[in-house]
Amino acid sequence: xxxxxxxxxxxARMMRLYRxxxxxxxxxxxxxxAVTLALAMLGLDTRRTQAYSLFAVAAAMLxxxxxxxxxxRPQVQIECRLPERATALAPLRIQARxxxxxxxxIRDLMLSFPRPHRWGSSVRYDPPRVFLExxxxxxxxxxxxxxxxxxxxxxxxxxxxxxxxLRLAGTRATSLPDQALLVYPRYYSMDSFLTPVGxxxxxxxxxxxxxxxxxxxxIGTREYREGDPMRNIHWRSWARRGAPVVKEYQEEYFCRxxxxxxxxxPARMTLANEREFEAxxxxxASIADFFSRSEFVVDILAAGxxxxxxxxxxxxxxxxxxxxxxACLEPCHDLPFTTIGPHLFEKLAQxxxxxxxxxxxxxxxxxxxxxxxxxxxxxxxxxxxxxxTAIPWQGAAAELGDISRLSTQEVEQQLARAQAxxxxxxxxxx
Numbered sequence: 001x002x003x004x005x006x007x008x009x010x011x012a013r014m015m016r017l018y019r020x021x022x023x024x025x026x027x028x029x030x031x032x033x034a035v036t037l038a039l040a041m042l043g044l045d046t047r048r049t050q051a052y053s054l055f056a057v058a059a060a061m062l063x064x065x066x067x068x069x070x071x072x073r074p075q076v077q078i079e080c081r082l083p084e085r086a087t088a089l090a091p092l093r094i095q096a097r098x099x100x101x102x103x104x105x106i107r108d109l110m111l112s113f114p115r116p117h118r119w120g121s122s123v124r125y126d127p128p129r130v131f132l133e134x135x136x137x138x139x140x141x142x143x144x145x146x147x148x149x150x151x152x153x154x155x156x157x158x159x160x161x162x163x164x165x166l167r168l169a170g171t172r173a174t175s176l177p178d179q180a181l182l183v184y185p186r187y188y189s190m191d192s193f194l195t196p197v198g199x200x201x202x203x204x205x206x207x208x209x210x211x212x213x214x215x216x217x218x219i220g221t222r223e224y225r226e227g228d229p230m231r232n233i234h235w236r237s238w239a240r241r242g243a244p245v246v247k248e249y250q251e252e253y254f255c256r257x258x259x260x261x262x263x264x265x266p267a268r269m270t271l272a273n274e275r276e277f278e279a280x281x282x283x284x285a286s287i288a289d290f291f292s293r294s295e296f297v298v299d300i301l302a303a304g305x306x307x308x309x310x311x312x313x314x315x316x317x318x319x320x321x322x323x324x325x326x327a328c329l330e331p332c333h334d335l336p337f338t339t340i341g342p343h344l345f346e347k348l349a350q351x352x353x354x355x356x357x358x359x360x361x362x363x364x365x366x367x368x369x370x371x372x373x374x375x376x377x378x379x380x381x382x383x384x385x386x387x388x389t390a391i392p393w394q395g396a397a398a399e400l401g402d403i404s405r406l407s408t409q410e411v412e413q414q415l416a417r418a419q420a421x422x423x424x425x426x427x428x429x430x
Contacts, residue, residue, distance in 0.1 A: 023114050024161065026129070029065065029168035036062055061166065068164035073172040074109060075101045079138075080158050080176060083145065085323075087184045091146045096130075096158050099138035106134040108163045110170050111141050114156045122148045123155075131167065147183040150281070152328050155181050184323045185278070187285035188418035195257075195353055195380040195402065221245050255352045256297045258344070259284060259322070262358040262365065263304035265331040272386060276359055279411040280384040281326050284357045286414075292319035300347055301325060302340050304332040307347075337368040345375065353378040362390035369400045382406060 025033070036058040043052030080096035096111055109132045113125040123145070130141035147153065157176025163169070221234050224244030237245035261284050265273050291298050301308045301322050310321040348354065354372050358365055361383050373379050379401035383393055386407050397403045 023112055023159070023170075023173075024069065025169045026110075026163075026167055028166075029062075032058060032062060032168060061168065065164040065166060065168040068162075069169050069171045071162055071171045073174050074160050074162050076106075076109070076160050076174055077101055078111075078158055078160055078174065078176050082155050082157070082176075082179045083181060084179070085182050085184065085320075086145070086147055088147055088150045088186050090186075091144050093142060094145050095140065095142045097138045097140050098132055098160055105136060106132055106139045108165065108167070109133075109139070110161050110163045110167070112159050112161070112170075112173075113143055113145075114159060116153045116155055119149070119151060119153060122151070123153065124148065131163070147181075150183045150185040150278075150327050153181045153183060155179050182324060182327045184327050185281045185285050186415055187282050187289055188414045190286055190290040193287060193290045195355060195378070220248050222248050255295070256299050256350060257291060257353045257355060258300040258302065258348065258351050259288060259298060260302040260340075260344075260354060260356040261304070261326075261329075262356070262360075263329060263332040264335050264359060265333065267333045269331065273359075275408045276384055276386060277331055279406070279408040280357045280359055281329065282411055282415065283382060283384055283406060285323060285326055287355055287357075288319055288322045298322070299351065300344070302344055303329055305334070305340055307340060307343055335364055337364055345371065348372060348375050348377050351377055353380065356381045358383045358385075360385050360389050361393040361396075366391070366393075366396055366400075369396075373400050384408070384411065 022030070036055060039051050039055035039058060043049060043055045046052050076098050077100075078096060078098050080094065082094065083092050086092055094113070098106065098109065098111060100106060110129055111132055112129040115121075115123050115125070115128075124147075126144045126146070128143070130143060132139035132141055156178050159173035159175035161170030161173050221237050222245070224233070224246050228246045232246040234245045234247050261280060263277070265277055269277075288298060288301075298310060298318055301310045303325055308321070308325055310318045310325070354377050356369065356379065358381060369379055369381060381393075381400065381403045383389060383403070383405045384407075385405065386409075389405075393403055393405065
C-alpha cells in the first residue's frame with residue numbers, strides 16, 4: 001500500500017495537468033502540438049524524409065512558448081459578476097473588466113472562462129477566451145454563457161494569463177473565486193390555467209395575506225351594536241349622522257394550492273423516462289409561474305418524498321423558492337406516495353386545491369388522488385407520459401376531478417412557441 005501512494009499522487013498530478021492543458025494552451029497551440037507529434041513520427045527515419053526539419057521548427061516554437069509561460073502570473077484585478085441564477089438554454093451576457101495593479105498597459109493578456117468540473121459539457125461560453133489589449137486604463141471583454149441543462153453548478157471564476165507573442169500558451173492564472181449557480185428548468189408562460197378551486201375560510205388570514213392589502217375586505221357601514229370594538233367606529237359617519245356608526249368587514253376567503261410533482265422513475269431509466277421527467281418539471285414550473293402572477297396562494301410543493309413550504313402569503317415571490325427546488329431535483333426510485341401521504345394529508349385540511357403532475361397513471365397514483373379527494377380538496381392532475389399509461393386514466397375523471405394528459409412533444413411545442421414569442425426564456429437570470 002505505501003508503494004502505491006506515490007504512484008497515485010503521480011497519476012493525480014498527470015490528471016490535473018491533462019485537465020488544465022486546454023485552459024493554458026490555446027487552440028492554435030494544441031494544433032501545433034498535434035502537428036509536432038505527427039512530424040516526429042514521420043521524421044524518425046532521417047534518411048528517407050526531411051520531415052525532421054519541420055519538426056525542429058515546430059518544436060522550437062513550442063519550446064519558446066513553454067519557456068515564456070514560466071513568467072509569474074499577471075498582477076491584475078478582475079471585475080466580473082457571474083450569474084447566481086439562470087434558465088436552461090437561455091443565453092446570458094457576461095462582461096469582465098481587467099486592470100493592472102501597477103497601472104501599466106495591458107499587452108498579450110488572455111481572459112478565459114473555464115468550465116465547471118461537474119457537468120462541464122453542459123456549460124458553454126462563446127467565446128471561451130478573450131484576448132485583451134489596452135494602451136491605458138482597464139480592458140474589457142465579454143462572452144455569452146449558456147447552460148444546457150438545469151442543476152446546481154459551481155462556476156469557476158474567470159482567469160487571466162499572460163500569453164507568449166504567438167499566443168500558443170499562457171502563464172499561471174490570476175482568477176476570481178468559484179461561485180454557485182442555480183440553473184432553472186425551462187418553462188413557458190400560461191395565459192390561463194383552469195383548475196377547480198374552492199374557497200375555504202383561513203383562520204390565519206391576516207398573516208397569510210400580503211403587505212399590500214388587508215386580510216378582511218371593507219364592505220360598508222352599519223349602526224353600532226353593543227360589543228363592537230372601538231377601533232371599527234367610522235368617525236366621519238358618526239359626525240354626519242349624529243349616532244355611532246361602525247365599519248363592516250367581510251372575512252377573507254382565498255384559494256390556497258398545493259403543487260405535487262411525481263418524481264418516481266425506475267432504477268434502470270431509459271432516455272424516454274428522462275425526457276418525461278424533465279417535461280414534468282417544465283409543466284410544474286410553468287404552472288407555478290402562472291400562479292405567481294395570480295391571486296392564488298401556493299403554500300406547499302411536494303416533490304418526490306420531500307415536502308417544502310414555499311410561501312407564507314398571497315402575492316409573495318414564492319416562484320423563486322419553487323424554481324430553486326426544481327433546479328436541483330433528482331428522480332426518486334422508490335414510489336414516494338406512501339411516504340409523503342401521511343405528512344401531506346395533515347396540511348391539505350386547510351388547502352382548497354391540489355395540482356398534481358404525474359409521470360404515469362397506475363393504482364398507487366390513483367389511490368393517492370382518491371385519498372386527496374376524500375378530504376374535500378379539489379384535484380387537478382396532469383399526466384406527462386408518452387404512449388399508453390399503466391392503466392387507463394380517462395374513467396377516473398368523474399370521480400377525482402380534472403385529469404388531462406400531455407406528451408413530451410406537446411411540452412416542447414409549448415416551449416418553442418414561448419421562445420418564438422419572447423425570443424428567450426421569461427427568466428434569464430439574476
